[in-house]
Amino acid sequence: MIAMNYRGPFRIRTERNRPEPEIMHPNDAIVRVTRSLICGSDLHLYHGMVPDTRVGMTFGHEFTGIVTEVGEGVQNLKVGDHVLVPFNIACGACPFCKQELFGNCHESNPQHTAIGGIFGYSHAAGGYDGGQAEYVRVPYADVGPTKIPAGMNIEDAVMLTDVTPTGYQAAEMGGIQKGDTVVVFGAGPIGIMAARCSWLFGAGRVIIIDHLDYRLEFAKKYAMCEAYNFKEMHDPVVFLKRTTDWFGADVCIDAVGCEAVGTPSQDITGRLFLQAGSATALNWAINSVKKGGIVSVVGVYGMPWNMIAMGSVLNKGITLRANQASVKRLLPRLIEHVQNGILDPKGLITHRIPLEEVNEAYHIFSAKRDNCIKPLLIPPTATRELIAA
Ligand SMILES: NC(=O)c1ccc[n+]([C@@H]2O[C@H](COP(=O)([O-])OP(=O)(O)OC[C@H]3O[C@@H](n4cnc5c(N)ncnc54)[C@H](O)[C@@H]3O)[C@@H](O)[C@H]2O)c1
C-alpha cells in the first residue's frame, strides 16, 4: 500500500510498497482510509521535537475509513462500516477510561505511563502506525471508532477525530463564565476552533493572537473574534492587560505548544534543547490572565522540562488546566453541533492533496505557505471513488 514514511527531521517520503497491516489481536480492526489530515501535532514530529520518533514510522492520527476486517473479539463494528477514528487509542476499561479520560488511557501505551496511545505519534505514544496511509490497524476497535452518522459530510467527520474536540475542550477547560474575556494564543486550526467554541460557553469577548496575518484574517471571519498580530506589539502581555482595564483576561488558552516563537531567550534555549522547545505562548497566557484566572493548555509539550513562569502561577492564584482532548467523550455533543449547523469543522480545510504528495503537503503546512490552515490527504482509492461518484 501507499503510506507516509518518516525518514528524519524535515524528511518525509511516500512509500509505495509498504505491507498492509494485519490483525494482531482479537480486538483489532483494519480500516481502509478514506480521508486523513495533517495536524500541528504532526509538525512537532516532522521537526524532530518528539522523543523516540523512529525512522520508518507512518504518522497520522486524524482519519476516517471503511472497516475491511475485524478480529474475532470485535462486536460493535462490521466489515463495510464507515467510521471516524478518534486520535486517542483507549482501552475503554482502565480507571482513566472509566472516568472518560480517553486521552489518558493506562493500557494502550506500553512505553510510558504519562501518555496514552496515539495513532502515528512516535514510540513515546505507543509506536502505532497512523492513518496517512491506505490502511491502518485500529486496536481496541470496539472503543474508539464511531460510525459516521448518515448524511454527515466526510470532511466534517474527519475533523471530528481531533480538531473539533480539541478546540472545544480547550474552551471547556477554560471554565468560561457568561461575559468572560477569552484570549486564545495561536490561530492554527486548534486555536481558531477554540475561539469559535468559546462563544458556545458564553464568552463575551474573544481575542486571538498570532503573527501570521492570513491566519488572523481567517480567524476573524470563521470565529467572529478580534484578532491581533503580536509582531506589531511591543509586548503582547502589556497589550492584553491594557485592553482588559489592566486586570487581565478571565481565561487564556494556549493553542500553540512547544514550538512557539516570539521570545528570543525561549527560542534559543528551545532550539538547543536546553528546554523542551519554547514555552513563550504558555508564559504569555500565564502573564496576561487575571489573578484567579484559568489558563487552559492544549498546545502540545512533549518532554517535561520547560522554563515556565511558575512564580506567576503561584502568586496570581492561577488554575492551570491541560490535557490531550478526550475525543470519544465529546463526540455525541459535537456530532449534534455539526448536524445542527452550530459548528462547521470542514470550513477550516483549505487544501485537499493526494496522499501520494504527502511530502509536499507537510511542506506547505509547516512553512505556512499558500494561506494554508488545514490540509486534507486523499488516498488514491478514495480519489477514484470521488471521480466515479
Ligand atoms: N491537546 C490536544 O489534544 C491537541 C490536539 C491537537 C493539536 N494539539 C496541539 O495544538 C497546537 C496547535 O495545533 P494546530 O494544528 O493549530 O497547529 P499550527 O502549527 O497550525 O498552529 C500553531 C499557530 O501558533 C502560532 N504561534 C507561534 N508562536 C506563537 C505565539 N508565541 N503566540 C501566538 N501564536 C503563536 C503559529 O504562527 C501558528 O499559526 C499544537 O501544539 C498541537 O500539537 C493538541
Ligand SMILES: [Zn+2]
Ligand atoms: Zn491532531
Ligand SMILES: [Zn+2]
Ligand atoms: Zn484505558
